[in-house]
Amino acid sequence: MNILENYGLKNIYIEESKNYPNFKLARVIAQYKGLYKIVTESNEKLAEISGKLRHKTTDLVKFPAVGDYVMVSFDENDSNAIIHKILMRKTIFSRTAVGINEQVQIIATNIDIVFICMSLNENYNLNRLERYLSITWDSGAIPVIVLTKSDLSKNLSKYIQEVEEISAFSDILVTTSKENNVDKFKKYLKKDITTAFIGSSGVGKSTLINEILGENRLETKEVGKGDKGKHTTTGREMFPSPFGGVIIDTPGIREVGIQSTDVSKYFLxxxxxxxxxxxxxxxxxxxxxxxxxxxxxxxxxxxxxxxxYFKLKRESSYDGLTSKELEHKKLDQMFKEVGGLKKARKFIKDKQNRK
Structure with a gap:
């Protein structure tokens, strides 16, 4: 039996892997500091990238990520496998890297369906939801909106109507912490389908994934004071679904940078x-x-x-700018009505000269 088939394997990657007969096909299912967990057709192993791949790679996006199909080599002993090549990425879900200028950090790759989770308590935020929808459509994946903790909402019908208006015809699932929600997700979980749960910390992603998996694979915590959930996931990890395909859990993301995203696909x-x-x-x-x-x-x-729309459009235009260029462009936006930063400076200077 090929274990990779339990991890969303598609025929296109089997065919592409034939171009590298000296290596074995694997998929990255978890990511740690400097190490990766991969699954091959026969087992799971820890892996590290080859020296050649490490030395020629400077951008974060060119390093392996959870969801990647990779070509590896390994001995049958306990040593780590070596990742030599990343195969074609069908979709890329990314965000601006925290604390690293001009870098994009990949959250996960080769995702078919993204479950965008937003709880119907203090986490409810339409602007944030539009941000997630823009990035998901641009990535090439299909978004499904998941409204969690509906039992805590006093305005459920109002919230559902508001979300429907901006959903761009995305499916909307409404879940509650007081009943089992598995049946709502079954139709999306199929043999060669990779899904991912994203959303802010504490919206209930891990709880839903545990329900689907039928076991407590992910740590969860009770809702905190003020109905705020507590963030528990610290890394990205992939789990085979009992209904087929795989599920990727992601850390809670307070804010997702939208640089390099084409927002036009969502704001048609x-x-x-x-x-x-x-x-x-x-x-x-x-x-x-x-x-x-x-x-x-x-x-x-x-x-x-x-x-x-205009806020996200401005952010997406900041891609690739240096910190100085970024500052200058933001100032230009601030003074747009008077013709930009240069004209604003001239206006101030002329005004001072008239005094």
């Missing part, structure tokens, strides 16, 4: 409006012929969604 109606504006450089504030302002005045779009 906003992209269409912007393209209808009379002027190509429309700031959507006071210009005549602004399709965005017209749609707002007619109640066709929500002001919160408009603000969310």
């Amino acid at each position: 109606e906003m992209e269409n409006l912007v393209n209808q504006c009379k002027f190509s450089n429309c700031s959507h504030t006071n210009e005549p012929g602004c399709a965005v302002k017209k749609a707002l005045s007619e109640g066709l779009i929500d002001e919160r969604r408009v603000e969310s």
Whole structure:
């Protein structure tokens, strides 16, 4: 039996692996500091990257990540396997690396379905949900919105309606901590499908995964004061589902950087409006012929969604900038109505000279 088949193996990776006959196909199922856990067709092993791969790799995105299919070599003794090659990535779910300028950190790869979890208590935040949806659509995966802890909500129908309005036709699952939720997830869990649970700390991802797995594989904690959940997951790890395919658990993410993300895939109606504006450089504030302002005045779009779109659009344009360039661009955005930073400086200087 090929154990890899229990870990979402697709035929495309079997075919690609034939290009490297000197190595064996494996999948990264967990990531630790400097080490990885992989599964091959016959067993699980710890692995490290080869010296050649380490020396020629400077970007975080070029290191192996949970979900990657890799080509490895190993002896039959207890030594670690060596990762020599990362195969084609079908999808990449990433965020801006914390504390590392101009670097993107991969959360997981080769994901087919992303369960975006948001609890219906103090975690409820439509702007954050739009951020997750933008990144998921751009990654190539299919988003499924999971509204957790519905039993703690006093405005359930209102929240569901608000989420439906921004869901972009994504499926919405409503779960509760007072009943079993497994049947709601079964149709998404199939033999060659890789799923991932993402969301803020304490929204109940680990609890749901434990329910699906039928055992307490992940540590969970009771909801804290003020109905806030407590973050327990500290790494990314993959688990075979009893219904087929695999589930990736991810650490709670307070905020996801959206640099390098193409938000247009999620905000299609906003992209269409912007393209209808009379002027190509429309700031959507006071210009005549602004399709965005017209749609707002007619109640066709929500002001919160408009603000969310432009905020994410600005962030996505910061990709690849140095810290100095980033600071300059943000200042330009602040002074956009007066023509940018240079004109703002000239205006201030002229004003001082007139005194």
